[in-house]
Amino acid sequence: MITSNQQSPENIVEMRSIRKVFPGIVANDDITMELRKGEIHALLGENGAGKSTLMSILFGLYQPDAGEIVIRGKKERISGPNAANALGIGMVHQHFKLVHNFTTTENIILGMESPFLDVKNAAKRVKEFSEMYGLNVDPHAKIEDISVGMQQRVEILKMLYRNAEVLIFDEPTAVLTPQETAELMKIMRTLIEQGKSIVLITHKLKEIKAVADRCTVIRRGKYIGTVNVESVTEETMAEMMVGRQISLKVDKEAREPGETVLSVKNLSVLNARKTLAVSDFSLDVHKGEIIGLAGVDGNGQTELVEALTGLRNVQNGSVFLNGKDITDDKTGKRIKSGMAHIPEDRQRRGLILDFTLEDNLVIERYRDEPFAKRGLLQRDAIRQNAEQIIENFDVRAGEGAKSIVRSMSGGNQQKAIVGREMELHPQLLLAVQPTRGLDVGSIEYIHKRLVQIRDAGYAVLLVSLELDEIMSLSDKIAVISHGKLVGLLDVDKTDENEIGLMMTGIGKGETA
């Protein structure tokens, strides 16, 4: 239904001069984006650049303060997700919104069922759609029984079932293995062939290169430009995104690993639901090496790290630090024995958000000289420590050492944690998703620091969901799947495909 008047008819969605202000920040400042019919349009920007806000406006979750939205040549006011659906706009959220003990069909028709449920018929339609787009979804499977990649397809089906023409994908590959990512790209292309249009929100340049036609870049809420993906390099797009030249490669020289620092022997750990999250896991980490632990989210990484740091009880097996059995030691003692930890969740674990920066920077050492004497805090020493870390690690905070950490940006919070943990001069550093949610500049910085730690002779266990990060930093890669160590590989003798396969639980030498 193209009822165009003056604007070019090929644009199915036009967002013109969109402005959105939240208290204290301009999230979107005069952003224009045009989605052509039948294209995959990437929306590129760092975390916090305003991508999600822009798409939330298109999906009706926010109202713009200025600017207009034109759908199929007609100016529209999108009052909410239902209005967006009615206009043929659908969104696959980063965190799926599915009911786990419902079947795929039940999830798909949820919210649009008529008074008398006709699940049978609905299942048939779901099957039709699934075949038409090559999604391969079983209409009767329960969500809790299917893989994350499959759940994502259910979300896609949900949109198609509602006759969506414009599909918005919000960071869709964050939860996928490399194989699943490749599958998703194939699905996207099929969708385009069937006449759909796609907006792909991402900060991964490789994906844009692989699948997108055009790319709109925004930075700090401002429109930077729209480019034809074919005609630009990844480096150019990165520069547009960050605003300066950056190096995507990590410089790292080969090093001989030294003696064993961390030794994990046949470790088994239960998760909160009392099922085995880590089972019979053994791994050694040596001085001067970075071991990367690769795995799909939720395969026991969290529990493993919590067991190593003393935050979770061990069911079986033991942990040695420098040859000493620390399996039963409390967290505080482990820190004293030379273990440092960049936690997965910096706001829940890593920081006391309502404390000042300087207090957070002595959170493990506030009892020790020179920070305390006879039970009294020594403010001068605490301040000095903070100022040193702020300078050495380029932590930026409004009021310096006295800033309340809650008011700092995620990147600076993370830099503060990295600085604090390095200042412990640990034997072993557990770095869990050290760059999660950070901008490219901070990522580059933290990566450099991690390599420095390794070169200084520390042992590093790097846990990350970003395979690229693991590949570029690690000396060896350990792959975990369902709580088991699937394999330990030399980084030079493997590739993304092999690791991706192993992440699904298929060991080296086996076939799928």
Add this chain to the structure above:
Amino acid sequence: MKKIDKRVITSLMAVAAGLLAGAILILISGHDPVAGYYNLFRGGLITIQRIGNSLALSTTLILTGLSVAFAFRTGLFNIGAAGQMLIGGLSATVFALFVPAPRFVMIPCVILAALLGGAVWGAIPGFLKALFNVNEVVGTIMMNWIAYWIVSVFVRTTIPESEYVTTVSRPITGDMSLRVGWLTNIFSGSFINIGLFIAVIAAIVIHFLLNKTTLGFELKSVGFNRHGAEYAGIPVNRSIVLAMTIAGGLAGLAGVTFYLGYQHNMQVNVLPPQGYDGIAISLLGLGTPAGVVISAIFFGIMQAGKNFMSAQTQIPPEIADTIIAVIIYFAATAILMRRLIDYLGKRRRDKKPIDIVKDEPKGGES
């Protein structure tokens, strides 16, 4: 600094709203609110003796308020100040009545007895929380009733006033009381006692503990973010027990100032309202020792003046309690009030150009 100002304004607004609601109630009951408030505050302040009584009432409230505020700063909700106060009072009373000692030994001993009694009463729900994850709200409420009945049994069986009067305990005589002659004389015979000094010293000690010591650092970090404290190797369970012990001790001190200072005996079947008032005072005082002292004095004046108001104007004394209740409501909904202030502030300030995107409100870290 700006943030603190805003919080103080919130508290003042809560007080204003409480007084306004009280005025409306006085109007509805057919009286003159101006005369009512005039007499309410006159009742608390008109003579040096009345000022003394207001301060004597404030003394207990400072200590229960500190107890709640301290627990709150460490992430715990101490609903049990009433029970801790009872046990503190009982420990002190029993010591005073059964152990003969000269005054200069007696006074420190009854204070210590109250401190220890309250501390034990606070520590028990602390242990229950640390060991079995029993919510401290439930734990402390239960301990209130246990204390209530223990006091009743003790007063009736062990320390009744006489064979015939078993609903109150044997009176505390001059030697054992916290009232001292020179103070009573200055305030021309009021109930004021050295408990006031205990309360002020306690406030200073708690301020020091929270802000200057490693222990305070530890307790506060557990209070703000238990998981973060755990991560940093701080013994969280020990902190919980310790915090509840200290909070209990403070409420125990409230007991000695009330039962051996303001009063001179203990009654059966009374759960002292100061325990719950402590929650309001702590909220209104923003959880800081100085704020608690100021709020407690304000509450003390109203408590001391309410009967005077009633006698002068026929306004029921319950109006004063209603005002306190409304203040609690508004102090508790402080967040709402703060939003209102923000909103009004924003309208007054012109739209200043703001730039720089910090964090996307949606997405990013969950």
